[in-house]
Amino acid sequence: MKQPTSYELAILGSMQNKPMYQGTVDKNIVQKRRKKNKEARRLVVLRVSEVYASVQGEGPDVGRTTVFVRFAGCNLRCSGWPCDTQHAIDPAYRKEWQSMSVEELANKISDIMDISGANSITLTGGEPFLQNNDELYELINKFPMTIINCFSNGTLPYPKWAPELMTFIMDWKLLGSGENSVNIDTRIANIKLLDNANLLHSVKFVISDWSDFEEAVSIYFHYLEKFTNIEVFYGRVWDSYITDRDLAEAVMMNQLPWRLNIQLHNYIWPANERGK
Numbered sequence: 001m002k003q004p005t006s007y008e009l010a011i012l013g014s015m016q017n018k019p020m021y022q023g024t025v026d027k028n029i030v031q032k033r034r035k036k037n038k039e040a041r042r043l044v045v046l047r048v049s050e051v052y053a054s055v056q057g058e059g060p061d062v063g064r065t066t067v068f069v070r071f072a073g074c075n076l077r078c079s080g081w082p083c084d085t086q087h088a089i090d091p092a093y094r095k096e097w098q099s100m101s102v103e104e105l106a107n108k109i110s111d112i113m114d115i116s117g118a119n120s121i122t123l124t125g126g127e128p129f130l131q132n133n134d135e136l137y138e139l140i141n142k143f144p145m146t147i148i149n150c151f152s153n154g155t156l157p158y159p160k161w162a163p164e165l166m167t168f169i170m171d172w173k174l175l176g177s178g179e180n181s182v183n184i185d186t187r188i189a190n191i192k193l194l195d196n197a198n199l200l201h202s203v204k205f206v207i208s209d210w211s212d213f214e215e216a217v218s219i220y221f222h223y224l225e226k227f228t229n230i231e232v233f234y235g236r237v238w239d240s241y242i243t244d245r246d247l248a249e250a251v252m253m254n255q256l257p258w259r260l261n262i263q264l265h266n267y268i269w270p271a272n273e274r275g276k
């Protein structure tokens, strides 16, 4: 064993000569501090752009009355075509956004469900997984008997619990969006997680032109076809020159087992009207 140097011995000696702490800290003060810190942790809030009832226009639950919870903020900036929820991602709208505790948001959702008769909740954004995951978990668990859909761009890692508690519609961003190359590994890891879950989840392609269509086909065969528990939806960017009919015919011609996603809400209300 290495012998301590005289310098180390001197330090050790001076430390041993130091008076030890003899006092006791008031236990009440410690407990009060702990309680305060715990409460402060509980005050982590969710950033919300808007909450409203409407008809689900996309995904497997199309047609249901649902309460949309639109979270504020997105990690992407789809520059290829205008994001249809600028008010949820652009800091210029920050003043509209509300910071809500889980309790406040859950109460608001319940009130809107009561008024509208909605029997489902849709978490969307922005990107819902920019929020604190613990708070999301707590929120979802407030509604154990309710169908919950989650629309997400899939480029942030999903927590393991999420695919068992709600149905995902993961929007795989294509070339036309300008964000097609972001975090591909994370998208694949998320899809593996979704595929292993007990609920049926889906991936959605929003197609702006024929290059997007070809990219979607290539992604499907390269990554998605092997996942048997994942459905694929396809639809057009709303103001694209491609029609629903064009896309449906191209999908059948290529014998793709995909489902058409027609953005029902845009046929009911003016396209991209807020709160619809």
Ligand code: SF4
Binding pocket: 074, 075, 076, 077, 078, 083, 084, 085, 089, 125, 126, 127, 153
């Ligand atoms: S991922 Fe969605 S919310 Fe985010 S910028 Fe793109 S279109 Fe907008």
